[in-house]
Amino acid sequence: MHRLLIYNTTILTEDESTQTYKVIPKGYLFLEDNYISQIGEGAAPSLLSEKATNVNGENLLIMPGLVNTHGHSAMSLLRSYADDLPLMKWLQEKIWPVEARLSEEEVYWGTLLSIVEMIRSGTTTFTDLYFFMEEAAKAVEESGIRAVLSEGLLGILESSDKALEYTKNLHENWHGAANGRISIILGPHALFTCPPDFMEQVLGISRERNMPIQIHLSETKEEFENAKKSNGKSPTRILADLGILDQSVIAAHCVHINEEDMDIIAEKNVGVAHNPGSNLKLGSGIAPVVDMLKKGIKVGIGTDGASSNNNLDMFEEMRLAALIPKGFYQDPTLIPAPKALEMATFLGAKVLSLDKVGKIKEGYHADLIGVNLDSPRMRPSHNLISSVVYSATGADVELVTVNGRLLMEKGKLLTLDEERITARSEELAKKLVGQA
Amino acid sequence: MHRLLIYNTTILTEDESTQTYKVIPKGYLFLEDNYISQIGEGAAPSLLSEKATNVNGENLLIMPGLVNTHGHSAMSLLRSYADDLPLMKWLQEKIWPVEARLSEEEVYWGTLLSIVEMIRSGTTTFTDLYFFMEEAAKAVEESGIRAVLSEGLLGILESSDKALEYTKNLHENWHGAANGRISIILGPHALFTCPPDFMEQVLGISRERNMPIQIHLSETKEEFENAKKSNGKSPTRILADLGILDQSVIAAHCVHINEEDMDIIAEKNVGVAHNPGSNLKLGSGIAPVVDMLKKGIKVGIGTDGASSNNNLDMFEEMRLAALIPKGFYQDPTLIPAPKALEMATFLGAKVLSLDKVGKIKEGYHADLIGVNLDSPRMRPSHNLISSVVYSATGADVELVTVNGRLLMEKGKLLTLDEERITARSEELAKKLVGQA
Numbered sequence: 102m103h104r105l106l107i108y109n110t111t112i113l114t115e116d117e118s119t120q121t122y123k124v125i126p127k128g129y130l131f132l133e134d135n136y137i138s139q140i141g142e143g144a145a146p147s148l149l150s151e152k153a154t155n156v157n158g159e160n161l162l163i164m165p166g167l168v169n170t171h172g173h174s175a176m177s178l179l180r181s182y183a184d185d186l187p188l189m190k191w192l193q194e195k196i197w198p199v200e201a202r203l204s205e206e207e208v209y210w211g212t213l214l215s216i217v218e219m220i221r222s223g224t225t226t227f228t229d230l231y232f233f234m235e236e237a238a239k240a241v242e243e244s245g246i247r248a249v250l251s252e253g254l255l256g257i258l259e260s261s262d263k264a265l266e267y268t269k270n271l272h273e274n275w276h277g278a279a280n281g282r283i284s285i286i287l288g289p290h291a292l293f294t295c296p297p298d299f300m301e302q303v304l305g306i307s308r309e310r311n312m313p314i315q316i317h318l319s320e321t322k323e324e325f326e327n328a329k330k331s332n333g334k335s336p337t338r339i340l341a342d343l344g345i346l347d348q349s350v351i352a353a354h355c356v357h358i359n360e361e362d363m364d365i366i367a368e369k370n371v372g373v374a375h376n377p378g379s380n381l382k383l384g385s386g387i388a389p390v391v392d393m394l395k396k397g398i399k400v401g402i403g404t405d406g407a408s409s410n411n412n413l414d415m416f417e418e419m420r421l422a423a424l425i426p427k428g429f430y431q432d433p434t435l436i437p438a439p440k441a442l443e444m445a446t447f448l449g450a451k452v453l454s455l456d457k458v459g460k461i462k463e464g465y466h467a468d469l470i471g472v473n474l475d476s477p478r479m480r481p482s483h484n485l486i487s488s489v490v491y492s493a494t495g496a497d498v499e500l501v502t503v504n505g506r507l508l509m510e511k512g513k514l515l516t517l518d519e520e521r522i523t524a525r526s527e528e529l530a531k532k533l534v535g536q537a
Numbered sequence: 538m539h540r541l542l543i544y545n546t547t548i549l550t551e552d553e554s555t556q557t558y559k560v561i562p563k564g565y566l567f568l569e570d571n572y573i574s575q576i577g578e579g580a581a582p583s584l585l586s587e588k589a590t591n592v593n594g595e596n597l598l599i600m601p602g603l604v605n606t607h608g609h610s611a612m613s614l615l616r617s618y619a620d621d622l623p624l625m626k627w628l629q630e631k632i633w634p635v636e637a638r639l640s641e642e643e644v645y646w647g648t649l650l651s652i653v654e655m656i657r658s659g660t661t662t663f664t665d666l667y668f669f670m671e672e673a674a675k676a677v678e679e680s681g682i683r684a685v686l687s688e689g690l691l692g693i694l695e696s697s698d699k700a701l702e703y704t705k706n707l708h709e710n711w712h713g714a715a716n717g718r719i720s721i722i723l724g725p726h727a728l729f730t731c732p733p734d735f736m737e738q739v740l741g742i743s744r745e746r747n748m749p750i751q752i753h754l755s756e757t758k759e760e761f762e763n764a765k766k767s768n769g770k771s772p773t774r775i776l777a778d779l780g781i782l783d784q785s786v787i788a789a790h791c792v793h794i795n796e797e798d799m800d801i802i803a804e805k806n807v808g809v810a811h812n813p814g815s816n817l818k819l820g821s822g823i824a825p826v827v828d829m830l831k832k833g834i835k836v837g838i839g840t841d842g843a844s845s846n847n848n849l850d851m852f853e854e855m856r857l858a859a860l861i862p863k864g865f866y867q868d869p870t871l872i873p874a875p876k877a878l879e880m881a882t883f884l885g886a887k888v889l890s891l892d893k894v895g896k897i898k899e900g901y902h903a904d905l906i907g908v909n910l911d912s913p914r915m916r917p918s919h920n921l922i923s924s925v926v927y928s929a930t931g932a933d934v935e936l937v938t939v940n941g942r943l944l945m946e947k948g949k950l951l952t953l954d955e956e957r958i959t960a961r962s963e964e965l966a967k968k969l970v971g972q973a
Contacts, residue, residue: 180916181923185873218913322867381864382927384871411927412914417853428817429865431758435820437621477654478848478931480616480959481966487617491818491847495914496932523916530917 103154105132105467105505108145110158111474113165113485114461122439124485130163132467132505135280140463156510161471161500162485165459166225167415168449171315171353171374171403173231173253174240175203175211177218178530179408188321188383196408199533200232207529209236214526215413216244217519222414222495225468225503228351228374228403228453230288230315234271242279245508245516247468249453250275251288251315256299265302272310280504284313284455286351291317292336293324300343313349313454315374316340319362320354321385337362346371349454353403356380356388363389367396372452375444377421379405391426391435401449402441414495419445423490438490471500539590541568541903541941544581546594547910549601549921550897558875560921566599568903568941571716576899592946597907597936598921601895602661603851604885607751607789607810607839609667609689611639611647613654614966615844624757624819632844635969636668643969645672646962651849652680653955658850658931661904661939664787664810664839664889666724666751670707678715681944681952683904685889686711687724687751692735701738708746716940720749720891722787727753728772729760736779749785749890751810752776755798756790757821773798782807785890789839792816792824799825803832808888811880813857815841827862827871837885838877850931855881859926874926907936 108129116123129145131138131153139149183195208231219227226247229237234252241248252268255261268287276285289295289303295316307314319325319336328336337358340346346369353374355366366373375390393400402422404413423441427433447459457465472489474482476497482488501509508516544565552559565581567574567589575585619631644667655663662683665673670688677684688704691697704723712721725731725739731752743750755761755772764772773794776782782805789810791802802809811826829836838858840849859877863869883895893901908925910918912933918924937945944952 178917180918180928181921182919184920184923184927185870187868187870191869214913214916221913378860381860382869384863384867384869386867387864407928411923412930414914414930417930424814424817425864427820428823428861431820431822432623433627433818433820434621434623475959477650477657477955477959478850480650481614481963482616483618483966483970484620485617487620487847491620492616492843494848494850494853494930494932496930519913523911523913527917530919534919 102134103505104152105156105502105507106130106145106149106153107156107158107163108150110471111162111485112140112461113162114140122442122486130461130469132502135466135504137461137463137465137467140461156500156507158471158500160473160475162474162489163461163469163471164489165446165461166468166470166501166503167223167419167445168401168453168459169219169224169227169403169413169415170351170401170449170452171228171376171405172215172413173406174215174227174229174237175208175231176406176408177215177413178207178211178526178533180411182408182534184411191383202533203232205233205236207533208233209240210522210526210529212237212240213244213517213522215407216240216246217514217517217522218413220244220246220501220508220514221498222416223470223472223498223501224413224415225470225501226450226453226455226458228315230290235275238271238275238278238283241283243516245503245506247282247458247503249284249286249455251286254287254289254295254303256289256295261299265306269306272312282504286313286315289314289316291324292328292339297343300345304344304348307348313351314345315351315353318352318355319357322357325357335359335362337365341365341369351452354380354385354388355393356386358389363393363396363398366393367398371398373398373400374403374452375400375422376403376405377425378418379409383409387425387429390422391430394440399448399451400444401452402445415445416493416495419490438486441490442486467505468503470498473497473499538570539941540588541592541938541943542566542581542585542589543592543594543599544586546907547598547921548576548897549598550576558878558922566897566905568938571902571940573897573899573901573903576897592936592943594907594936596909596911598910598925599897599905599907600925601882601897602904602906602937602939603659603855603881604837604889604895605655605660605663605839605849605851606787606837606885606888607664607812607841608651608849609842610651610663610665610673611644611667612842612844613651613849614643614647614962614969616847618844618970620847638969639668641669641672643965644669645676646958646965648673648676649680649953649958650962651843652676652682653950653953653958654849656680656682656937656944656950657934658852659906659908659934659937660849660851661906661937662886662889662891662894664751666726671711674707674711674714674719677719679952681939681942683718683894683939685720685722685891687722690723690725690731690739692725692731697735701742705742708748718940722749722751725750725752727760728764728775733779736781740780740784743784749787750781751787751789754788754791755793758793761793771795771798773801777801777805787888790816790821790824791829792822794825799829799832799834802829803834807834809834809836810839810888811836811858812839812841813861814854815845819845823861823865826858827866830876835884835887836880837888838881851881852929852931855926874922877926878922903941904939906934909933909935
C-alpha cells in the first residue's frame with residue numbers, strides 16, 4: 102500500500118452541498134493507493150504524516166490534473182514540420198507520406214516525448230488515436246500517466262481487417278493494465294475513411310466487448326457538406342442511423358454541426374472532444390460549444406496532435422475554450438472560468454467514460470497537480486480559478502501525481518528519462534522527415 | 538563602454554538580400570553599448586571574447602525581444618479581480634471604483650510587477666497608458682527595460698488640465714531618459730472620454746513637442762455605433778477630421794472599423810496595436826487584422842492590461858494573432874508564423890516610432906532574448922520560427938538583454954528583486970480591493 106501526504110498547501114476542492122469549486126487556503130491531502138482518501142484544513146494529523154511519504158505543498162495550488170480528450174501523441178515528432186498550409190496539402194503532401202514511413206519505434210519514442218510534455222504541463226490523462234498503439238501502451242505503463250488508447254482504424258485500406266484484429270489483441274492485452282491506468286477503446290478515424298460496412302464491424306466489436314468508440318466527427322465544413330451531398334444526411338445523422346451513437350462515443354471536433362446534430366448528440370449522450378487550438382490552426386472553424394453546453398452535452402477539451410497545435414499544453418487549450426466564444430459572440434460572460442475548468446477536468450473524464458477522475462475529492466482517483474502560486478503571472482490572485490484559467494501556463498506546474506504516485510516533484514520528472522527521450526525522439530523525427 | 542559576447546548559440550537574424558528571417562545554427566553576437574555590433578557564424582574570434590563579458594548561449598535561440606504595443610501595467614494589481622462580467626459592469630462596478638483609490642505607490646509597485654512578468658516572458662519593450670506615470674518611469678529606469686509611456690488623459694474630468702500639465706512635465710523630465718530607453722508620448726484615453734476641444738489641446742501639445750499620441754480606437758461595437766449615431770461619422774473619421782491622424786498615432790484595438798476607416802488608417806500611416814487576447818476576453822470581437830495588413834497598415838501586438846488578459850505573455854498573444862484569423866475565416870494560410878513574429882517585434886517597434894528595434898541585425902538596439910531550445914514543447918523543431926510562434930511560452934525564455942545589458946540570465950532576474958516586488962505589490966493589491 103503506498104501512501105502520500107501533501108501538507109501545508111492550498112487545495113481546489115468541491116463544496117459538498119453546492120457542488121461548486123471551493124478553495125482551502127491551507128490544508129492537506131492524504132492519498133492512499135490510487136485514491137484521495139482524506140482532505141482536511143489546517144495542519145495534517147501526525148497519525149497521517151507518520152505512515153506516509155510527506156510532501157510539502159507550500160506555495161502550490163493542488164487542483165485536479167487536466168484531462169486531454171483528443172490527440173495523436175506520436176505526432177509530436179512532426180511538431181513544426183508543416184504549418185500554415187491548406188488542410189489537404191498539409192495532409193497529402195506532408196503528413197501522410199511521413200506517416201506511411203512510421204514504425205513501432207517512432208510511435209514508442211514519440212508517445213514518450215508527448216507524455217514528457219503532458220506531465221510537465223499538468224495533464225494526468227490523455228487520449229490517443231494513432232498507429233502501433235501497443236507501443237503507446239508501453240510508454241503509458243512506464244510513465245505512470247493515465248490514458249485511453251485506440252488504434253486508428255481506416256476502413257479503406259487493405260489492412261483494415263488487420264487493424265481490427267490489432268485492436269482486439271490490444272484490448273485483451275492492455276485494457277485495465279498498469280494498475281487500471283490504461284483503457285482501450287475503438288478508434289475508427291472518421292466517416293469519410295470508414296465506409297458503412299466497416300463501421301458495422303466496429304459496432305459489432307464495440308457491442309461484444311462493451312468498448313467505447315472515438316471518431317473524428319464534422320471537423321471541417323467540407324466533411325459536413327460532402328456527407329450532405331452524397332447521403333442527404335449530416336455526418337452525425339449518418340452515425341446515429343448506423344447505430345454507432347447507441348454505444349459510448351467520443352466525437353472529436355464537432356465544429357460543423359447543426360441544431361439537429363446537437364439534439365442527436367445530446368439525446369445519445371455522446372461526449373464531445375473540443376479542440377479549440379487545432380480548430381483554429383487548421384482553419385476548421387469555431388465549434389458551437391456554447392450551444393452544446395446549453396443542450397446539456399458533455400464537452401471535454403483536447404489538444405489534438407502536436408503537429409496541428411503545436412504544443413500539448415492543456416492550460417492554453419482551456420483558456421482558448423473560455424476566450425474564443427466571448428470574442429466570437431461578443432459576450433464576455435460566456436464560458437466563465439469555472440466552466441472551462443470543469444471541461445478540462447471532470448467533464449473530460451466523463452467524455453472518456455472514466456469514473457471518479459477529475460476532481461479533488463475523497464474517493465476520487467489521486468490524479469492531481471500542483472501549480473506554482475509564486476509564478477509572477479499568478480501574482481496577485483484575487484480569484485484562484487480565474488488565475489488558473491486565464492493566467493497560468495503549463496510551465497507553472499511543479500508537482501504531478503497519478504493514482505497517488507508522484508510523477509513530477511519540484512519540476513523534476515521522476516519516472517522518465519527526459520534527456521534520453523527528447524534526444525532519441527528528435528533523432529527519429531529528423532530521419533522520418535528526411536532531414537538526417 | 539560595456540560589451541557582451543554571446544557565443545555558441547543559435548541566432549534568428551535577417552537575410553540581407555531577401556529581408557526574411559534566417560537562422561544561424563551556431564554563431565555569436567557581439568553587443569557594444571546599446572547596439573548589436575557584430576553577428577557571425579561559428580566560433581567567436583578571441584579578439585572579441587577577450588574584451589567582453591562572455592555568455593554561453595548553448596541550447597538557446599537568440600531572437601528579437603518582443604514589443605508589447607499596448608497595456609496598462611499597474612493593472613497587474615487587479616489580475617483576476619473581476620472576470621467574466623459584461624464590459625460596463627466590469628468597468629463601472631469593479632475597475633473604476635478601485636482605480637479611483639489608486640496612488641503613486643500602487644502604480645510604482647504594480648508597474649514593477651508587470652515588468653518582472655514581461656522580462657521573464659521575453660518582452661523587451663512595453664507601452665503604458667495609465668496614471669502617475671512618473672512612477673512607471675522610475676520602475677522602467679530601475680529595471681533596464683525599454684518603454685513608451687503616456688499619462689492617461691480623460692478630457693471629461695475637472696483634473697483634465699492638470700493631466701496635460703503632468704504630461705508636459707513628464708515629457709521634459711523623462712523623454713529620452715535612462716540611456717534613451719524611455720519615450721514619453723500623449724495618451725488621450727478615447728474619443729468618448731476626450732471631447733473635441735480637449736483633443737484640440739492634445740493636438741497642440743503633440744505638434745509643439747513632436748510627441749506621438751496613443752488612443753483607444755473603435756474597441757467596441759458600441760463605441761463605433763454611438764459615434765455614428767451622434768456624429769454621423771465613425772470614430773476613425775472623427776479623429777482624422779480633428780487632425781489627430783496627421784500626427785504619429787498608435788491606435789489601440791481597432792476591432793470595429795470599416796473599409797473606409799482602414800483606408801484612412803493606411804493613408805495616414807497610423808500604427809495599430811492589436812490586442813487579440815483582451816479583445817476576446819472582454820467580448821470586444823475579432824479585429825480585421827488580415828484586411829489591415831493587406832492594406833499595408835503597420836500592426837503590432839499588445840497584451841492590454843493584466844486584468845483583461847490575464848497575463849502579459851507576448852508569446853501567447855503572438856500565437857493568438859496567428860491562430861484567430863485562421864479559424865475565423867477558415868483559412869490556415871492566413872497570418873503565417875513569420876508574419877506573426879514580425880508583428881510581435883519590428884512591426885510593433887514601428888508602431889511605437891522606435892528606430893532600430895525589433896531585429897537581430899547589426900546596428901540594431903541589442904534588445905534580444907534567448908529561448909530554451911531544450912524545453913520539451915520545442916522538441917523536435919523542424920522549423921524554428923514555427924516553434925517560436927506555435928509552441929513556445931514565455932516561460933521558455935532564459936536570457937534577456939535590453940540595450941546590450943543583461944536583465945535575465947539562466948532564468949534569474951539581474952536588475953530587480955522579484956520576491957520583494959511580488960510581496961509588496963500583492964499586499965497593496967489586497968488593500969486596494971478591500972481584501973486586507
